[in-house]
Amino acid sequence: MAVDALKCKECGERYSLEARFVCEHCFGPLEVAYDYSGMDVEEAKRKIQAGPHNIWRYSDFLPFAERPKTALDTGLTPLVHAKRLGEYLGGLKNVYVKNDAANPTHSFKDRVVSVALAKAIELGYQVIACASTGNLANAVAAHAAAQGLDSYVFIPTDLEEQKILATGVYGTELVGVRGNYDDVNRLCTELSAEKDWAFVNINMRPYYSEGSKTLAYEVMEQLGWQVPDRVVGPIASGSLFTKLHKGFAEWLDIGLVEGKLPVFHGAQATGCNPVAHAFEQGKDFCQPVKPDTIAKSLAIGNPADGPYALDVARSTGGTIEQVTDDEIRAGIKLLAHTTGVFTETAGGVTVATLKKIADRGLIDPDETVVVYITGEGLKTLDAARGTFEKYEIDPTIESFNQLKPKPVPVTA
């Protein structure tokens, strides 16, 4: 067992492994620390390969003494060699799409919720809760239902209808808050002090966020125990982005893989760009913004891990980009047309960012590049509306033959 303690990322103060997310001394974020010094690397690799076909195959690198079991299996989603996408981007030979829409509730949030839920159960909680932009709402409601726990899900009232329906269906207590995500988050932070509940992304946040590391582990294992040269990931709060980095760094440090860290490119929407803006300005902190973008799952104007996301991009020689709503729609279409994968708006943001850095000539044709698709297109259907034409005919051959077929463009 490698899990060791909770440790403050700012001042290094250590705490025992309980429901706690903020350093008592400096208010810095707490993170799970591990001691891998006694780990037999070959044995660890063998255990992973013999492990279950879900994220628990990586439980030696997650905050548990023993491998947890949860009711809704998550992870081992496809890593697709996207040859046509690579060709379109100027002859890139090794572009891979990590399609995390292929999870139980169709986003990467199943990973973080699995870890938070397992820890909440271990700590004796009866009620699971979250502040969500939608995907997390789906995951918390579903995993709590599968486990037989009560749940409360807090969302902004203006969320996409698909995400509201795909949450309420699981029988959660669904609370729409009149405000944006940052208002919901502030309310839940206050509520977490009043309620004896496991808020997965507040008092359980150090554990929850560790779940995102499995998106790095899986990619390395699926590439044949290789580290990609470059990754493109979305940034909302910055948690996923920094935990991808932690996942790659851990396996490099202990020698489970060889090479060097990938170059990290972060992806934000222009309508919610606090981290991209700080990157451009050369700042190490983020000025909050009021989000206005179709990429609602990334619409966090006050990103908790923004400073660390900036560190990750800068220390790996990467960038943090921003793309417009039109570029996001074009990104969704490009991915669908070249890979058959239909992503939600967040994936449109990462694909548009990949295109942007490819157009800039940053990517060598032989490099291995992984673009993270974190959610499913069926959850944000409005983004696809009006982006293509459809024919309407009478049920006769004559009517069909009168059609003038149009060439199908690859992008919008």
Add this chain to the structure above:
Amino acid sequence: MAITVKIPAQLRPVVGGNATVDVETTGTVSDVLDALYELYPELRDRISDNGELRRFVNVYVADEDIRFGDGLDTQVADGSDVTILPAVAGGC
């Protein structure tokens, strides 16, 4: 007039376990925090560093993040709530 300051769970032990503290002052967020530090000197180092808020501390006046206003110079209207919260919450 009194300003009510909402205290986050992590700081309540420093203020006698209370969830709120009333301070008798008017002016800016800085003035309110100074009045708070008068009552509970230990708070100063916990949430500020060299006169600035620590980077993982968020302060709200009437539920609006002061970084959308004038930061520590944001005026606090009589009867408003000031909320102190850890920044590290939420997200994906």
